[in-house]
Amino acid sequence: MPEILTKSRARNVFYGGSVFFVLVFxxxxxxxxxxxxxxxxxxxxxxxxxxxxxxxxxxNSCINCHTLHGEGAYFAPEVGNVMTRWxxxxxPEGAYEILDGWMKAQPSGIEGRRQMPHFExxxxxxxxxxxxxxxxxxxxxxxxxxxxxx
Amino acid sequence: MKxxxxxxxxxxxxxxxxxxxxxxxxxxxxxxxxxxxxxxxELLPFNVVRxxxxxxxxxxxxxxxxxxxxxxxxxxxxxxxxxxxLAYLQLIILVVGTxxxxxxxxxGIHGGREFLEQPLWVKVGILVAAVIFLVxxxxxxxxxxxxxxxxxxxxxxxxxxxxWVFAFINPDNLSLDKMYWWxxxxxxxxxxxxxxxxxxxxxxMLKLTGVDREVIEKxxxxxxxxxxxxxxxxxxxxxxxxxxxxxxQWIGSIFSTFEVVPFFAMMSFAFxxxxxxxxxxxxxxxxxxxxxxxxxxxFGAGVxxxxxxxxxxxxYTHGTQITAAHGHLSFYGAYVAxxxxxxxYAMPMLRNREPYNQVLNMASFxxxxxxMAFMTFTLTFAGTIQTHLQRIVGDYYMDVQDQLGLFYVxxxxxxxxxxxxxxLFIYSMLVVRREIIQPGPVAAPGE
Ligand code: HEM
Ligand code: HEM
Ligand SMILES: [Fe+2]
Numbered sequence: 001m002p003e004i005l006t007k008s009r010a011r012n013v014f015y016g017g018s019v020f021f022v023l024v025f026x027x028x029x030x031x032x033x034x035x036x037x038x039x040x041x042x043x044x045x046x047x048x049x050x051x052x053x054x055x056x057x058x059x060n061s062c063i064n065c066h067t068l069h070g071e072g073a074y075f076a077p078e079v080g081n082v083m084t085r086w087x088x089x090x091x092p093e094g095a096y097e098i099l100d101g102w103m104k105a106q107p108s109g110i111e112g113r114r115q116m117p118h119f120e121x122x123x124x125x126x127x128x129x130x131x132x133x134x135x136x137x138x139x140x141x142x143x144x145x146x147x148x149x150x
Numbered sequence: 151m152k153x154x155x156x157x158x159x160x161x162x163x164x165x166x167x168x169x170x171x172x173x174x175x176x177x178x179x180x181x182x183x184x185x186x187x188x189x190x191x192e193l194l195p196f197n198v199v200r201x202x203x204x205x206x207x208x209x210x211x212x213x214x215x216x217x218x219x220x221x222x223x224x225x226x227x228x229x230x231x232x233x234x235x236l237a238y239l240q241l242i243i244l245v246v247g248t249x250x251x252x253x254x255x256x257x258g259i260h261g262g263r264e265f266l267e268q269p270l271w272v273k274v275g276i277l278v279a280a281v282i283f284l285v286x287x288x289x290x291x292x293x294x295x296x297x298x299x300x301x302x303x304x305x306x307x308x309x310x311x312x313x314w315v316f317a318f319i320n321p322d323n324l325s326l327d328k329m330y331w332w333x334x335x336x337x338x339x340x341x342x343x344x345x346x347x348x349x350x351x352x353x354x355m356l357k358l359t360g361v362d363r364e365v366i367e368k369x370x371x372x373x374x375x376x377x378x379x380x381x382x383x384x385x386x387x388x389x390x391x392x393x394x395x396x397x398x399q400w401i402g403s404i405f406s407t408f409e410v411v412p413f414f415a416m417m418s419f420a421f422x423x424x425x426x427x428x429x430x431x432x433x434x435x436x437x438x439x440x441x442x443x444x445x446x447x448x449f450g451a452g453v454x455x456x457x458x459x460x461x462x463x464x465x466y467t468h469g470t471q472i473t474a475a476h477g478h479l480s481f482y483g484a485y486v487a488x489x490x491x492x493x494x495y496a497m498p499m500l501r502n503r504e505p506y507n508q509v510l511n512m513a514s515f516x517x518x519x520x521x522m523a524f525m526t527f528t529l530t531f532a533g534t535i536q537t538h539l540q541r542i543v544g545d546y547y548m549d550v551q552d553q554l555g556l557f558y559v560x561x562x563x564x565x566x567x568x569x570x571x572x573x574l575f576i577y578s579m580l581v582v583r584r585e586i587i588q589p590g591p592v593a594a595p596g597e
Binding site: 025 | 183184186187188191192195196197198200201260261262263264267298322323324325326327328329364367368371372374375378379382383385388389390391392393394395396398399401465466468469470471473474540541542544545546547548551
């Protein structure tokens with residue numbers, strides 16, 4: 001490597017540059033944090049029910065089969081827009097009923113078809129889960145996914 | 151082995167290899183469930199198998215890094231490790247935590263953030279182990295000779311342990327949760343772990359090729375500078391569609407494109423050092439793994455990463471089998487193969503032997519690398535079809551998956567090759583046999 005790039009110069013560029021990029025990154029994430037809480041997820045209030053729903057989602061590790069906003073496992077369909085796909089994104093009662101019916105029908109037991117397990121979820125939790133999925137569905141995700149198939 | 155305390159690395163490597171075995175067997179089972187979906191569906195559902203697969207991966211890679219640090223820091227610092235007892239205590243905590251995590255997954259107790267599913271007590275255990283580790287190696291480092299290799303290694307290890315704090319931060323707001331989740335996941339593999347990788351690769355090149363330390367050190371700073379300059383803002387390639395502002399599409403696309411540079415630099419570095427080096431080190435297998443690691447990392451992280459990193463492409467490929475293809479080849483090249491290179495290099499010294507069974511070890515390299523490459527190709531084809539049918543045509547997810555069966559069968563086949571390769575590797579490390587290659591001097595004077 002050329003001689004102008006001495007070891008100590010390379011080191012200083014590394015330290016100085018890294019600090020610079022960390023600062024820029026921190027500033028941008030702070031701005032993004034505000035944008036998320038005030039704008040992109042503000043379409044529906046973050047109620048206790050939605051919180052409980054998120055907890056139910058996590059407790060059952062749904063993420064290790066499904067994607068949510070495109071992140072997770074690739075074994076089962078996207079659920080960030082499932083309420084839109086089911087046509088109940090603006091209908092809490094309908095969302096609960098269709099989700100409850102779906103969950104109770106699992107596992108399907110159909111030979112050769114991927115199986116979704118049976119989960120122990122109370123009625124209150126099921127309502128919360130439906131609200132959580134509706135809440136996620138209304139997030140401004142820059143028009144992702146490209147279509148309702150998810 | 152110049153310092154007695156380097157021996158703790160042996161215990162770390164053994165546990166790491168055990169978990170490596172569990173990881174690939176878990177992967178094989180997950181791959182089989184794709185082929186034959188009713189397998190164990192009531193007893194051991196796919197999500198549990200997947201958690202075991204990914205968690206075992208992360209833990210064994212970290213154990214490998216910790217072991218590598220305990221091997222490398224004494225040699226570079228020219229002194230014994232501050233406390234051998236603490237090093238074993240750290241290992242015990244991590245083993246108990248890992249067994250505890252696997253046990254609780256099997257009975258259905260787990261969190262629900264991908265890769266960070268460990269129960270809280272295990273997360274705390276990992277934190278305690280990390281603190282013990284940092285204290286132990288830092289005191290060794292501070293008291294001894296400071297080299298660029300240890301400098302960068304220490305920096306990488308400190309930062310990656312600090313980022314673990316974000317594993318405890320789980321906001322109720324899903325989009326915030328996702329944003330901070332990437333502080334662990336992306337800033338590990340595409341920033342801090344790269345520093346660890348560069349340091350270990352630098353150490354291996356120093357030992358295996360005999361190139362001057364000065365030359366290696368200058369390269370290392372350039373590599374890690376390009377890694378952090380691109381990788382920090384490159385986090386933006388995960389902030390396209392999760393509720394974060396639109397400007398990340400440009401920041402993420404531009405900076406993550408530059409993330410290819412450090413991987414290209416590490417590959418060039420390894421080859422140029424070998425080409426310049428005068429030393430003919432007898433441990434040919436370690437050299438093969440080192441060169442292989444930097445090359446496959448370039449393809450897995452660099453080429454397969456770039457493939458879907460521009461926001462216009464990612465809009466369609468996000469969360470498909472393309473992601474799985476990239477995840478496999480990048481992790482394998484950058485971190486699995488690098489750890490196996492370090493094990494291959496250090497084991498003969500740790501067990502007080504000349505390099506042995508190198509032919510088997512090298513065969514395992516080709517079997518594993520061939521298997522992972524084939525797996526990546528099949529998943530990339532599957533992902534391309536999936537992207538077209540689901541994201542462009544708009545067919546329903548399950549209908550599309552039904553058409554991908556052939557690729558999943560081939561993925562399972564390549565998984566069998568990987569498992570055989572992994573078992574062969576472990577066998578060649580542990581079962582001592584007659585030497586196959588005539589040993590030369592293991593380390594020339596001066597190093
Ligand atoms: C026997 C060989 C292997 C097989 C059959 C296999 C199979 C699988 C399967 C089926 C999944 C779940 C994908 C999904 O969510 O639908 C997975 C995930 C994953 N595996 Fe493997 N795997 C193998 C080896 C490995 C190795 C060696 C590594 C590390 C280099 C690895 C790293 C990962 C990672 C990081 C994920 C998560 C991917 C993501 O979220 O994008 N696997 N694997
Ligand atoms: C060794 C380094 C790397 C490793 C181990 C790695 C691993 C992974 C893994 C496991 C995921 C899936 C995460 C999830 O479950 O959602 C992922 C996603 C991604 N990676 Fe990497 N990666 C590396 C480097 C890179 C580089 C250098 C680039 C770009 C040039 C890149 C671009 C991406 C993109 C764009 C995604 C998101 C995919 C999606 O939208 O679904 N990666 N990476
Ligand atoms: Fe990333």
